[in-house]
Amino acid sequence: MNDTVTLEFDINDFVEEFTHCFTGECRVNVLPVLHRIGFVSTQSADLSALLAIILEVMQQPLRMQRGMLMLYDRHSDTIFIHESFGLTDEEKGRGIYAPGEGITGKVVESGKAIVVARLHENSDFLDRTQAHADRGRANASFICVPIVRAQKVLGTICAERVYMSRRLLEQDVKLLATIAAMIAPVVDLYLIENIDKVRLENENRRLKSALKRRFKPSNIIGNSKPMQQVYEHIRKVAGARATVLILGESGVGKELVASAIHYNSPYAEGPFVKSNCAAFPDNLIESELFGHERGSFTGAVATHKGCFEQADGGTIFLDEVGELSLANQAKLLRVLQERTFKRIGGVKPIKVDLRIITATNRNLAAMVEEGTFREDLYYRLNVFCITIPPLRERGSDVITLADHFVTRYAAENGKSVKRISTPALNMLMSYHWPGNVRELENVIESAVILSEDGVIHSYDLPPSLQTSHESGTVNGFSLEDKLRAVEYEMIAEALKNNGGRVGEAAEELGLTRRMLGIRMQKHHISYKPFRSTSPLD
Incomplete structure (x- = not known):
């Protein structure tokens, strides 16, 4: 069996072969499914309904281990996974290709099906999804057929499984090519009506997947005993809604810990807004945090939403909170107590639902003793404290x-x-x-x-x-x-x-x-x- 085969089909030449059975699998059983696909595509043009049928038949009668319908966005020149089975959301989000890139990209570029007999021996296999990191299916074959309408490639149907019979593999290639030809008009209509929505949803899914991978606690580098305690604290507090205070010297990674808490919390689907309290002069930090109305002061040419308003439904991370003046500490305390605030120059209270995480390299307890940090604010912030060890203590x-x-x-x-x-x-x-x-x-x-x-x-x-x-x-x-x-x-x-x-x-x-x-x-x-x-x- 050749490693890679590029194939073209007449979609009417294979029905006779379906009357034969190989390894106990009879493809004649899928003929009623083809009828259902044809009926749905002509009656309702509902791509979601079609995909439900196609993915079901790939998983059950065809015994595929993974299956993907990929769409080609000509505007951004990218190919992405629209629906799939056998992949996690993170793996699905990583499956983005350009024409000519990898096996899928070559199918889109050429408009011809490609069959790979042994997937891991093929140099075009990129494993962009990282679903094969463990090389667990070294003997699997990979089928990728184009979805074409009016000589325009709209996407692909790809599938993976282990085959013991070459003839069964060839039958499945022809079957998937037939399905692709049948659904091409529906896919074309879907792309015309939804391409902007598809692009935005795919980008949003990809970014969220990347952020979750980047900021999950297991991806914070280090296995020393002090860091194991930090990981345990992150695990315990992430699922709660409590305010968190992160302590540690400059450069230890306080923002990374805050991100790990957010992206593993009930607020993970909301925004993660960061603000460094030491980066703004005292007369501007209030506008940075709470926003201002147009005309509220010289230079306020437009209404500005502050960090608290931007973080509504998610998490706000206030770094270097020990640098706030006593006046701004009082305003922060009010937000912590009531979850409401007013923009500068505004009269209408704004209510927010968010989680507050703060961090500092200062000794807040000592500042309370000195009178430079409000005691009531300190206790409001210090509901759950995580101290990150300096690098010199991490062996x-x-x-x-x-x-x-x-x-x-x-x-x-x-x-x-x-x-x-x-x-x-x-x-x-x-x-x-x-x-x-x-x-x-x-x-x-x-x-x-x-x-x-x-x-x-x-x-x-x-x-x-x-x-x-x-x-x-x-x-x-x-x-x-x-x-x-x-x-x-x-x-x-x-x-x-x-x-x-x-x-x-x-x-x-x-x-x-x-x-x-x-x-x-x-x-x-x-x-x-x-x-x-x-x-x-």
Whole structure:
């Protein structure tokens, strides 16, 4: 059986074949279904009713494992999944192609059916939906037939299953091609009447799916014990409607935690509106949060909806809430108590239904003692508190995060950076990370750009990590500094590659054992830590 076959059909030449049965499956049984499809398409032109019949017959008599009807939006030049079975909503949202892209794109581009005998052996198979990440159906075949009317491709019908008989596969290809031809007029009418609606619904579905994947707690990087406690708090509070206060140093990822809470909460279908209270001067923050009416002050040329109004039905995230003045704290307290507010210059109270999440790197309890933060507001905000640990307290999460950022920025910069060397890892682990995850991300992005051999070395890291004092910095490297760093790096790598065996490491470096010993002594390197490491990184 060929890997890929492109086929054209006369839709009237296959009825005779349906009288034969293969592997206990008789395609003659689907002839009444074809009659139903023809009846619905001529009587009501209801695409939803047709798809219900088609997907049912694909799942039951045809025993397909997955099935998709995809539509082609000529305006945006995209092909997307309109209806399917065997896919989750997230997988469905990812199934977007351009003409010529992947198997589906090639069917739309050529207007001809494509049959792939073994899906995972085909180079055109992109797995854009990520439904095959586990490679669980390596022997499955894939059928994709075009929906064509007046020589215009409107979309495709695609299906997947394991076949033991080539003849049964050919029968199903012809059957799906017949169904596609029968429903083409209805699909054409549907696209004409609903294309804008279809495009907007598909984009909305795709964005929501992407956001849920991005912000679910399991996708926050790190497995250290302190972060496990954070995950548990997110899990417990996400399903509730309580106000949440997130505490932590700058750069630890407070916004990411707030997003994870929102997208796993009862408000997930609503908007997620973010506002940084430190980003606006005191005289503008009220307008930012609560909005203003036209003409309420100089420059108010139009009515403006504030963040609270924009977040109605969803979640508002107020970052750096400790920076609010006492006057604005009083206004925030009123919203927390009553869930109502007025725009600046407005007279009509506006009621909102939303969840409030706040965050700060300040010590609010101490500010209450000092009189710079309202005590009543503090207790209103501190219903459920999550404290995010600084990176220096997260142990091996530093390495996990570093590897994650290496993968991301290598892809973004088109570089083949595969790993971080042992000396560089030691430097990352020994640094105190005052800027937390944000600083680590910037360090790795810079190192990826500097790397020249697919490995991030210690000398690719910034000067603040190169010095023996954690917080010390220098303006740059001298030639001697660079040579010393390279020599240290090469010795450490050779010892690691050879399990701490000095003689073999010396041979790899082209040195005598005595010469290597002298240089190890100069760099204060002992062979003992490398005895427990594996020969290969």
